[in-house]
Amino acid sequence: MTARRDFLKQLLSLSVASAALLVGPMAFAQEKKKKKGESQDPKSCDAKPGVDGAATINYVEDKSKVAPAAKAEADKKTLKFAQQNCGNCILLQGGVCTVITKGCMKVKNEGWCPTWTHNPAAKG
Ligand code: SF4
Numbered sequence: 001m002t003a004r005r006d007f008l009k010q011l012l013s014l015s016v017a018s019a020a021l022l023v024g025p026m027a028f029a030q031e032k033k034k035k036k037g038e039s040q041d042p043k044s045c046d047a048k049p050g051v052d053g054a055a056t057i058n059y060v061e062d063k064s065k066v067a068p069a070a071k072a073e074a075d076k077k078t079l080k081f082a083q084q085n086c087g088n089c090i091l092l093q094g095g096v097c098t099v100i101t102k103g104c105m106k107v108k109n110e111g112w113c114p115t116w117t118h119n120p121a122a123k124g
Contacts, residue, residue: 043096045104047111052103059097059113070114078118086111090119 047054049061060066063085066074074081079088087109091098096105099115 040104042100042103042105043094044106046106046108047097047100047104053100053105054097054103054107056102057097057099057113057115059100059107059111061108061111063110063112066112074114074116077116084112084116084118085109086113086116088119088122090117090122091115092119092122 047059049055049059058070063081066081071081074084077084086092086097086107089097092107095107097107097113098105099113100107
């Protein structure tokens with residue numbers, strides 16, 4: 001009887017140890033994905049300047065960081081650079097930037113990128 005109990009105890013502790021071995025790496029992998037924004041819906045997470053598709057289009061949250069040459073180029077568009085922002089860009093659809101093809105797509109209204117294209121229907 002004791003041998004059977006000992007066997008069951010060993011079996012139980014082995015199961016717990018196996019589960020811990022499996023859960024640990026899985027949780028780690030999921031956390032890693034979360035940090036990279038892979039497990040999130042791209043349309044519900046904030047685009048970060050310098051990351052994924054936001055990096056590709058040179059998205060900025062703070063327009064004061066835009067280089068003077070890029071500002072001068074932007075001034076040639078229908079609105080001056082100072083008036084341009086994601087909030088009045090036609091490429092903003094439902095709060096997400098349709099130009100961002102990888103990673104988080106939500107942009108700030110006061111954000112900007114060189115692809116900005118005027119949305120005449122937008123205020124501001
Ligand atoms: S300015 Fe337009 S294209 Fe550029 S990040 Fe903002 S919404 Fe996207």
